[in-house]
Each structure stands twice: as structure tokens, then as C-alpha cells.
Amino acid sequence: MRKIIHIDMDAFFASVEQRDNPEYRNIPLAVGFDGPRGVVSTASYEARKFGVRSAMPIAQAKRRCPHLTIVMPRMKVYKEVSGQVREIFHQYTDLVEPLSLDEAFLDVTDNKFGMESALEIASEIRAKIFEQTQLTASVGVSYNKFLAKISSDMNKPNGIFVVNPEEALDFIAELPIEKFWGVGPKTAQTMHRMGIFKGEQLRAVSLMHLTQVFGKSGQIYYDFVRGIDTRVVEPERERKSVGCEETFLEDIHSETKLIIELYHIVLQLVERLTLNGFEGRTLTLKIKWDATSQHTKSITVNNVLRTKEDILPLAKRLLKETNRQGRAVRLLGLTVSSPANDKRSDYRQEVWEEGTLDFLD
Template sequence: MRKIIHIDMDAFFASVEQRDNPELRGKPIAVGFDGPRGVVSTASYEARKFGVHSAMSIAKAKQMCKNLIIVPSRHETYKQVSQKVHAIFQRYTDIIEPLSIDEAFLDVTENKKGIVLAQDIAREIKQSIKDELQLTASAGVSYNKFLAKIASDYRKPDGLLTIHPDRALDFIDTLPVEDFWGVGPKTLQTMHKIGIFNGKQLRACSLTHLTEVFGKAGPVFYNFARGIDERPVENTRIRKSVGCEQTFLEDISKKSAIIIELYHTVLELLRRIDKSGFRGKTLTLKIKYDDFSNITRSITTNKILTQKSDILPLAKQLMNQANTSAKAIRLIGLSVSNAEDTQKAPQWVEGELEFEEWD
């Protein structure tokens, strides 16, 4: 039986800011750009009590929390702290799969210290993070990645939960389907329409029915409802895509302005492609409108997309498909995926690729 730990730093960016500035401790803060188009990157737990959360506009966050303090991001600092957290992980195992700057999976089935219980390892890691970095982390322990990740979210902040194989199905039975990995707003709406609200109801659905309704995700949900997840912890992650997005200071609607901003986004994408060395064949356009609705459009070619002469015409083609005359545009993003060496489809999150924002 595998022993998997999922570690998730608590309100990471905000906690680092409160640690480094004692005047911010105990106060509601949000990390992000304090401007008309600023977005909350991370909110402290004091701010979350007022309903402030990541990806919320700074303007709305200020309305919800009148005493909210906005703190500029210090990405280099967060990166350095993350490296120190990973150094603690490496005392126990080299099989580490980072999910982002503030969370990771660890396979401790065979660990460097010969500790029998994964729960004890998770407890030691949490204590080391607290003692050495003055930060807290939440940990989930189980026999697969799906359950370990859910467990780490269950008792935040500073939580530790172990889901034992003998109790996994009972735990899953009461788990709301929105807490299942891969269930976003659209999938959740569909599940509710067909009468699935928790893990027990999901497990009652046949594989055939779930596949008919959810396609390739159907077998994944079928297995998750049974506590099955065979994915290994991978200490090398293959880059699936490279992308960028830009939020405008003011919404744009004129065709000429859209084309100009699209051109600048293409140039930024080319810079990131050149820096990463990524070679992909699928171009994806993401648009966020002034009402915060999103659309994505993709096109796959036989060419490796590394040149402006190839990417710009495709980007314009996708923009024409998007019917931009209907609404003003708040954000434009572009991404290249479908890597030449793996030929795998990009990782989708409810129909959208994850992009990295740029100024």
C-alpha cells in the first residue's frame, strides 16, 4: 500500500507577508496589485472571514472588507521560501511532485528516515516548517493522490488528516461532489442535474452512464468514487503548455484596439516560448469579457508554433471566431500546447487552460 502526503501551505503569500511584517499580523490583508484592475492573489484568513478570496477583484474585496490592507506581491521572496520548504521535504523523500509554488505531493512509502507511519512524517514536516520558517502548512495523508489532496483541504489552516483505506469509502460517501478533483462549475451543474450531490450517489452511477455524460472524465469520476487513483507521484513534470495573459486597465471593444493588444500578447507569448524552448502545435486563445464570462478557442496545426509569422495569423483567426463585437474585453490570453515530444493534450480546467498573467 502506497503512502502519499499532500502538503499545502496555508494562505502562502499572505502568511509570508504577515511573517515578515509584524504590523500585518492578525489583520485582514490581500496580496495583489492595488489598482482598478487588480486581482487578489492570496487573502489572509482574517480577510477570508469577510468573504475575500483569491481571483476576486481588489475593488470587490475592498467592498467586502472595509479594513482590508493590500500588499504588493513579492514573487522572488515566495519562490525562495518555497525552495526552503522543498528542502524540508527532501529530508524524507526524493519522490516529490510540485503542483504549484505552495503545494506538493510526497511519496513516503519508502522514506529516508525509515518512519513507519506517513502521519508521523507529515507531522514532522509541519513542525519543521513552523519552527524554521515561522509558517503553517496543512497536510493530508492517504494511500493515493486523490484522497491525500482532499484530506489536506479538510482541516485548514494548520490541519492534519489521515484517510485510512478501511475508512475511505465512508469518507467519500459524505463528500460533496464539488470537492472531487476535476469537478468545476460546469461539471458540478451537470452532476446536480442528474441527481449526483455526494460521493455515495456518484458511486451508484454506472461506468457506462458516467462516460456517456462526462466523456473521458467519466472513468476518472467512477474510480474516485471508489477510492481508486493509480497515478504515481511524479518527481519530473512534463511542461504541457506555455502561455500568458494580460488584463487591461480599461475594457476594450474597438477592433483596432483588440488587434493591437492581441499583437502585443503574441509578442509576449513568443518571448516565453523562446525562454522555455517549448515546441507545441496547438494555439489557444482565452478571452475574459467585461461581465467576467470566459471563452476559449483552440486550433491545431502541423507546424511547430515558434514563429510570429505562424502564430499571429492563427491568433487573429481565433479572435474572429470569438465574436468580440458582442461585449467589451477585459483580458486576452494566448497559450501554445500539444508538445511535439509527448503529443499529449493540454491540461484543462473546466474548459480553460491555465495561463500566467503579465504586466
């Protein structure tokens, strides 16, 4: 049986700011650009009590918390602290899979100290993180990535939660469907209409029905609710892209609604770029009309794509250039690729690529 740990630094950017600036401690704090188009990157736990969340427009955050303090991100500092934390991980295992600057999976089955208890390893890692960085982390421990990830959210902030194999099915049965990895708000709404609110109700749905409704994801939900996740922890590799996408509950016909959805996807993408410290110069739009085909269109530019101002105009242009012919849209996604440290000469000009990929959902 594998021993998997998921570690999530608590309110990472905000916590670093509160550590380095005593005047920010114990007050509602948000990291982000304080302007009319600014977005919250990370909110402190004091701010979260007022409903301030990541990816929320700064203006909305201020309405929810009028006394909110906002500070600009210091990515160089966050990357340095993240490096310190990863060095601690590698003291125990080389099987470390970073998901972002503040989050990672560790496979400690065959760890460097020959320790039998994954809980003991997790406790030591948390203690070392605090000792060396004065920051806290929440940790989940289980036998696969799905359960370890879910577990790390159960005792936030600054806690540990363990799901052992013999208790996994009972734990999953009581898990709200919104807690399942991969179930977003729209998927949760669909499940609610199907009478699925907890794991035990999801487990009662056949694989055939789940795949009919959710496509490939149906198999994933079917496995997860049975405690099955065969994905391995993949050691750190150079990230080639960062992206996000949204499958709509109902197909969108309106151009105005499509632009609104595109805007929200851009905000999500900017947040992920910031969290991962990724810099790229190619933007790809993915658009799906039906269950059997998808269309992609890309543009590569000279400048690094970091902000909403960088990305949104290009995203609108890509959307306009797609040959929709009045067809309704069921999925929309954006990806930034071509890492900035790649010195290929095609960055000197805009490069348009277009293609359609047939596949079964």
C-alpha cells in the same frame, strides 16, 4: 499500499507578508496589484472571512472588505521560502511532485528514515516547516493522490487529516461532490441536475452513463468515488507550460459571452502563472466546437507573458483569427509555454501555428 502525503502551505503569499511585516498580522490582507485591473493573488484567512478569494478582482474584494490591506507580490521571496520548504521534503523522500510554489505531493512509502507511519512523517515535516519558516501548512495523508489532496483541505488551516484504506469508501460516500478533484462549478451543476450531491450518489451511477455525460472524465469520477487513483508521484521536472481551460455547461454562440469567458480564463491563467513562478513567451488558444475535434492557434512573442495586459490582447487576437464560421463553442482554454530561459531565436518574431486535432472525448 502506497503512503502519499499532500502538503499545502496556508495562504502562502499572504502568510509570508504577515510573517515579515508585523503590521499586517491579524488583519484582512490580500496580495495583488492595487489598481482598477488588479486581481487578488492570495488572501489571508482574516480576509477570507469577508468572502475575499484568489482570482477575485481587487475592486470586488474592496467592496466585500472595505478595510482590506493590499500589498504587491514579492515573487523572489516566495520562491526562496518555497525552496526552503522543498529542502525539508527531500530530507524524507526524493519522490516529491511540486504542483506550485506552495503545494506538493510526497510518496513516503520508502522514505529515507525507514519510518513506518506516514502520519508521523507528516507531523515532523509540518513541525520543521514551522520551525524554519514560521509558516503553517495543512496536510493530507492517504494511500493515493486523490484522497491525500482532498484530505489536506479537511483541517485547514494548520491541520492534518488522514484517510486510511479501510475507511476510504465511507469517507468518500459522505464527501460533497464539489470537493471532488476535477469537479468545478459547471460540472457540479450538471451533477446536481442528475441528482448527484455526494459521493454515495455518484457511486450509484454507471460508468456508461458517466462517460456519456462527461466523456473521459467520467472514468476518472467512476474510479475516484471507489477510492481508485493509480497516478504515481512524479519527481520534480522542469515545467514547460501553464494553462487552464473551461468546458461550458451550454455551448456559447454569442461573441460577447465568449469574450467574457475568455477574460475570466485569462485571470485564472495569470493567477496560475504567478503561483508557479512560470515565465513563457508562447500563448496557445484551444477551442473546441464538438465532441470529436479541437482547434489550436499559437503566437510566440519577444516579451514574457505575465499579466492580464500581456495576455488578454493576444488571446482576443487568437480568438478572432480562428475560423469559427458561426459555430458554437463548448470549450475554451489558454496555455503559456516556451519558458523564458529557452534561448531559441524564434522569439525575435511572432510565430503563428494552426492545427486541428481529432480525438474522442
